[in-house]
Amino acid sequence: MAGGPSLMDSLFQRSLEDLIKGLRLHNLAAGTAAGTPESSTFLSKSIDEVRREIKSTDQQTKTTALQKLTYLHSLYAIDMSWAAFHAIELSSSTIFNSKRTGYLAASISFNSSTDVILLLTHQLRKDLNSGNPHEVSLALQTLSSICTPDLARDLTPELFTLLNSNKGFIKKKAIATVLRVFELYPDSVRVCFKRLVENLENADVGIVSAIVGVFCELANKEPRSYLPLAPEFYRILVDSRNNWVLIKVLKIFAKLVPLEPRLGKRVVEPICEHLRRTGAKSLAFECIRTIVCSLTQHELAVKLAAEKIREFLTEDDPNLKYLGLQALAAIAPKSLNAVVENKEVVIKSLSDEDVNIKFEALRLVMAMVSEDNVAEICRVLINYALKSDPEFCNEILGSILSTCSRNYYETIVDFDWYVSLLGEMARVPHCQKGEEIENQLVDIGMRVRDVRPEVVHVGRDLLIDPALLGNPFIHRILSAAAWVSGEYVEFCKNPFELMEALLQPRTNLLPPSVRAVYIQSAFKVLTFAAYFYFYPEEALAASISGVGESVHNGWCEQSSDSVSGQTVTFSEPDEGFNPRMLHQPQKDASGNDGKKMISDLEQVSSCSVKMGHFTKDCLVGMVNLVESTLRPMAGSHEVEIQDRVKNVLGLIELIRQEIHGCLVPKEEENDRGELKACEIVRVMHDAFSEELGPVSLSAQGRVPLPDGLELKENLSDLEAICGDFRIPVLSSFSLEKPRSLEKDVVTVSDQQNEEECEPSSESTSLLTEHRKRHGIYYLPSEKKEKVPNDYPPANDLSMQDKVNDEVDYLVKLTEKSLVPKKKPIAKPRPVVVKLDDGDRIHINETLPELKEDLISDAVQEVLLGSQAVASSSRTDKSDKSSNRRSRKETFRPLESNADSTTVEIAELGNKNSRRIKHRTHGKERSHRSSKKATGESDRSDRPNSSHPHGKHKSRQRADGMENVAAESPVIPDFLL
């Protein structure tokens, strides 16, 4: 007898109460924060104690130790997996308290990875068969929370017996536990389902409640299988007066009715009856929810539900209000009237103190949006956004943006208004929706041709406001504004002002990527101005077709007004002159310009004459402004910026020469250089004025795969190669930058080739070397090889002298590089990537193509299968649905079960008959004709059915499909 030490232990053991008191004391002493050193030492000390005590042979000591550990585990998240065996040991105790403690510890701490859990099987079985109902109840409770597939399999027979227990409360627990067992061991359904169904007719409300709860959960996952039980549920719906039961039954019907419309007609009346009579809000709400979700065809019911929702909304209880709004949101798509009737409440709820209610109200408001009221609603919402906290404000902005852009802006009629609304949103103080607004501005610019002047106008307003540059959240919007201004510069009323805005000093607050967009836009504006100068007639003609005259007047006025100012600056075309000087006169000019913007039509004709004379000065002014601002940035460490700055500077160089050429012998049109420079400007302008369209999502997929491109090759050794590639390149960049910069400035040639100018000559040589070594990873493109070859030697200093030749050469080059790949050049960076889907203009072309693909796929599938009888679309659909079902299904055997219920419920649970049935199904199926064979063959082609049980599954699935077809005629017999 080892009673001695254990007795000592039990005498001096710290009880649970002592432990809790100790913990509280230490926590209080050490302040509120748990995990302070003092309390944690106490904790670890207690755990050590528990570790010692739990090994005791005395049941009482052990029980207390485990109890303490359970306490620490559940409230302090202390690991107790090491004590799993002790819990099992105690659960076999004859003392009820120890048993209870053991089971409690097990149910709280065990999980599927507890390895000793199998040792519990025997004890559970024993207790499930026990004569003491409380022991049975303990075992059931534990099983329900820690059930594993193995436990489920081993204990199914016991559960089956307990489903017929004559003790009500045991039966209830067994029923609830069966749900878990079904989930983990689907075969148990065959054994237990019949008893479950029988219990539906039980007189005891508690048992019916439990059983309905189980079916509610089951139906949640796969409702179709339970359609045959509809009559039983219907009886409960009509007879029961217990709210708990009714709520669950309603939930079941909410799932069943959409599958079988005739069911709706039957249940709608009792549901309305419950709704009218009940005083319990929970039941009333469940009725409402069932009606608005599943019974929307029944107008009277919907009307009644709407009435009740109204009652909910007028209550003071925030819970009811919230639920009312939710129900309203559910009803909105079907009966917008109900929402509109309660418009007042909804709008008021926008300023509710409860965030949930506010969000729900916002969702509802957005549901009410239509073509007619979108402007009004957005106005109201923006006002709310201005007043509310940042989070909700952004929620509002976000939902406006997503609602208005829905389905290619289908609700928007007046795009001018919408674009200006976007501009307004950018100015909402808390706005953090920069990215979305950016996308939409660019998107609308590209999709909606007519709105472009307004887009440019909005962009201008955003760009010229220096205050906005300080807010990092709207940098993305500014980026979009810069992009649209550059892309659609022909609509710009005042390019000088725009250029100034793009180059204003505060742009250094922008992140490099956005700044790069700014510079690129400046590039476009400059190109446009130069083009306007060199080809005034063409420019006029071109833009008159698209733009109103006022623009031209603006241009002309600008030029005439700014003469005085420009001449001043032009008189000293010194490299290092102060940009301020340049800014000043231009600002005046633009000020005047703004006022004179609307001028008479007569001027148009005279303008063109004037233009040739004056614009030169303007152009020179602009060129000087750009150069003086951008020159310092040529040394930027950001590649994107550096790149673009060099492009612009290259263009400036070119224009300079042109202008100089003009200055001396103006009439010598034959001058080769001049001609070529103009040519380049024209080519570039053409390139830039190339329309950019949105890119379809599937565009990439339609690009044919180039020959010899190995996509499926294993690239695991690529990393090593990249490693030895990257290091030299980086070093060459950092070291050589200043030198290569100067060279590149001279190299006019690369101004268009943004992509190609990246590898400097040094890195190019490295690249070629690398290419030699790892040739397989390179594309066999001729282009890439050609471009470096065509490059003028970077350090050719003589080039500047022989500009004319170079220019000649350049024209060739640009022709070569521009024509085949106009797109990449014409597309400035950030925007193109954001595009999605087809586009409004292309939609007709792209969508049918996609559809055709689907159909042809389906047709192919059918053809591959065998003699296709069914129409392609039908096979396609059924195939899809079966796939969907197969993925959702967790209770596969249930389906085969439902199969037999369909035939005859009484047969349920009878193992033998089912097996036979199953087999016959299998056989039948093999003789079955085309359609199913097709379905199966292509299913088995799919990767997810390559599962070991694939074949079995697909057979069952096929059976399931058959049920679907077979069920519909059967149900009415039950119902009617």
Add this chain to the structure above:
Amino acid sequence: MIHFVLLISRQGKVRLTKWYSPYPQKERTKVIRELSGLILPRGPKLCNFVEWRGFKVVYRRYASLYFCMCINQDDNELEILEIIHHYVEILDRYFGSVCELDLIFNFHKAYYILDELLIAGELQESSKKTVARHIAAQDSLVETAKEQASSLSNIIAEATK
């Protein structure tokens, strides 16, 4: 179904946790932290539902204790509120005007009562009386066992004297 039940004090201390869906220990701590942050700051006049990770958490405050239950999006929130109230009433009856301390020192009893009320995330017994009766019966079982044990230890104690 109910995914888990949490009892959190106003100071953010956990008083009881019961998980009906599998959550690993790490996740549990995270969930508790997240929900305390979400629920505790909410004012008294707000609604009792919080949307969280695609679920709904229904909570109700009794004195300094928040009773929280997590349910599916389409479950009935009002029903859960009633269940919470039910549980509190049973506790109240059992302890005689229950307070936080009762639950702290009798955490296991709180579990046993909860187990009689809910099983596998479903309500199993809607009658307060029945639950009370079961708990009382179990307690009496414990008592008789204890008496036996204590008499036994008495015997041993006497024997070792």
